[in-house]
Amino acid sequence: MKIPEFQSIFNELRNWLLGKGLADNELIYSYFFIGLAGVTLFLFITIFITRQVFIGAVKGAKTKSNWQTALFEFRVFRAFALIFGAYIIYNAVPFVFIDFKNWLYYALIFAKIYIVLAVMFAINAFLNALVSIMEASRKYADKPIRSYKQVAKIVFYIVGFVMILSIILNESPLYIFGGFGAVTAVFILVFRDPILGFVASVQMSAIDLVRVGDWITVEKYGADGEVTEINLTTIKVRNWDKTITIVPSYAIVSESFKNWRAMEESEGRRIKRHINIKISSIKFCDEELITRLQSIDFLKDYLKETQLQIAKFNAENAVNPNNLVNGKHMTNIGTFRVYAEKYLESNPHINTDLTFMVRQLQATENGLPIEIYVFSKEKALKKFEEVAADIFDHLLAAVPYFDLEIFQSPSGSDMRGFVGRGNDYGV
Numbered sequence: 001m002k003i004p005e006f007q008s009i010f011n012e013l014r015n016w017l018l019g020k021g022l023a024d025n026e027l028i029y030s031y032f033f034i035g036l037a038g039v040t041l042f043l044f045i046t047i048f049i050t051r052q053v054f055i056g057a058v059k060g061a062k063t064k065s066n067w068q069t070a071l072f073e074f075r076v077f078r079a080f081a082l083i084f085g086a087y088i089i090y091n092a093v094p095f096v097f098i099d100f101k102n103w104l105y106y107a108l109i110f111a112k113i114y115i116v117l118a119v120m121f122a123i124n125a126f127l128n129a130l131v132s133i134m135e136a137s138r139k140y141a142d143k144p145i146r147s148y149k150q151v152a153k154i155v156f157y158i159v160g161f162v163m164i165l166s167i168i169l170n171e172s173p174l175y176i177f178g179g180f181g182a183v184t185a186v187f188i189l190v191f192r193d194p195i196l197g198f199v200a201s202v203q204m205s206a207i208d209l210v211r212v213g214d215w216i217t218v219e220k221y222g223a224d225g226e227v228t229e230i231n232l233t234t235i236k237v238r239n240w241d242k243t244i245t246i247v248p249s250y251a252i253v254s255e256s257f258k259n260w261r262a263m264e265e266s267e268g269r270r271i272k273r274h275i276n277i278k279i280s281s282i283k284f285c286d287e288e289l290i291t292r293l294q295s296i297d298f299l300k301d302y303l304k305e306t307q308l309q310i311a312k313f314n315a316e317n318a319v320n321p322n323n324l325v326n327g328k329h330m331t332n333i334g335t336f337r338v339y340a341e342k343y344l345e346s347n348p349h350i351n352t353d354l355t356f357m358v359r360q361l362q363a364t365e366n367g368l369p370i371e372i373y374v375f376s377k378e379k380a381l382k383k384f385e386e387v388a389a390d391i392f393d394h395l396l397a398a399v400p401y402f403d404l405e406i407f408q409s410p411s412g413s414d415m416r417g418f419v420g421r422g423n424d425y426g427v
Helices: 003-018 024-059 066-073 076-096 101-136 145-169 173-190 192-206 249-254 261-265 287-293 297-316 332-345 381-402 412-424
Strands: 215-218 223-230 234-239 244-248 269-277 357-360 368-376
Touching: 003 024, 024 076, 076 101, 101 145, 145 173, 145 192, 192 244, 192 249, 223 244, 234 249, 244 249, 269 381, 287 297, 287 381, 297 332, 332 357, 332 368, 332 381, 368 381
Parallel strands: none
Antiparallel strands: 215 223, 223 234, 234 244, 269 368, 357 368
16 A cells, blocks of 8 residues: 555544544544554454465465475465565554654654564565475485575574664664674674584585485594484484484584495495404314315315315425425315305395405404405395394304314403313312
8 A cells, every 4th residue: 555545544534533523632642543543453454365365376276285385384474464564554654643753753663673574574484485395305305405594594684683773773774784894703703603504514515515314423423323404503413323413514524524325325335344263273274174175065166176276286396295384285264265255255135246355354462354345235224234244143153164263362261161170180
């Protein structure tokens, strides 16, 4: 509604009251209270009708979608209807308070502030709905949308605060913004985390460091689980034990962390574990051991071919057969490594196209480590652990067939048994 229409309405109201023969004070207060009540009633009716028009237009759409749900959920229509109400108040105030010049100044300030607050409220509701719509979209599901929303809100809140302050002080907003230069240091100190978080969010999005749904490990903060939310200043991680860890956004950029996304997107998940073999159990294979090992299907061809190569080499080099150290001979540890490779090659859960090896590590006081370094096709935690456990269940059980022993530190019962045997011998 335009100002001339307001003017004609209030002129009609004053003329009607004059026709009633009211005294000056009665006329002034009657005009004020009737005008105020009329504007208030008109305000609520206008807001109600505006909301219904918006709602009817959206409900009348032929197809239902996420944006319709979000607009209703975050009451965007009510927020925008309040802007129309603010416009009505601002235009009506000069006529309602025409006889109260002192009040008119403060009423106009209130009306202007109400307009600013209504616009901020509408923008806030719209941003909430927009973020909800974008988060429901697969295209933006892994983006830190909430961070951008929070930055946008901070900017609008600052602008709104400056506008309100300029209205109260009756100064230009540019003058207020110019004064911010004097408090920049304080501003940076107060908003240090949001500023760092915003910069980190931009970097994370630009170089695709972290997405919602990623499995990350941040040892410093005890985080090991799935990213469920990326905000302006924090990243929420649901750990595998169902606890929640909050990690500062800037820590992801400035400190070390592990993102398992590449593993989940690859063709396998690494199994890197070892078995410690007791060094004193390592030996050359004698005829008896070779005969027993020939009954193992995985080793039949290997033993046959290797024996021929060894026999040929020793014959050509006239090796003295009385000592196994002379010439070439198979060892039980080497044969076990070959068996482990053959066994893993036959496992349908192992991806042999990726790095695949069974290797020796540096011998230590805990024995000789035989490491399994392969990739499982199963990447989900439960299935992966089952595959790894099945492999080592089998290999640990197979070790004694090669006359090998697993290294194990003596326990209390072992020491008691040793002492008991010593007493039997009078030690």
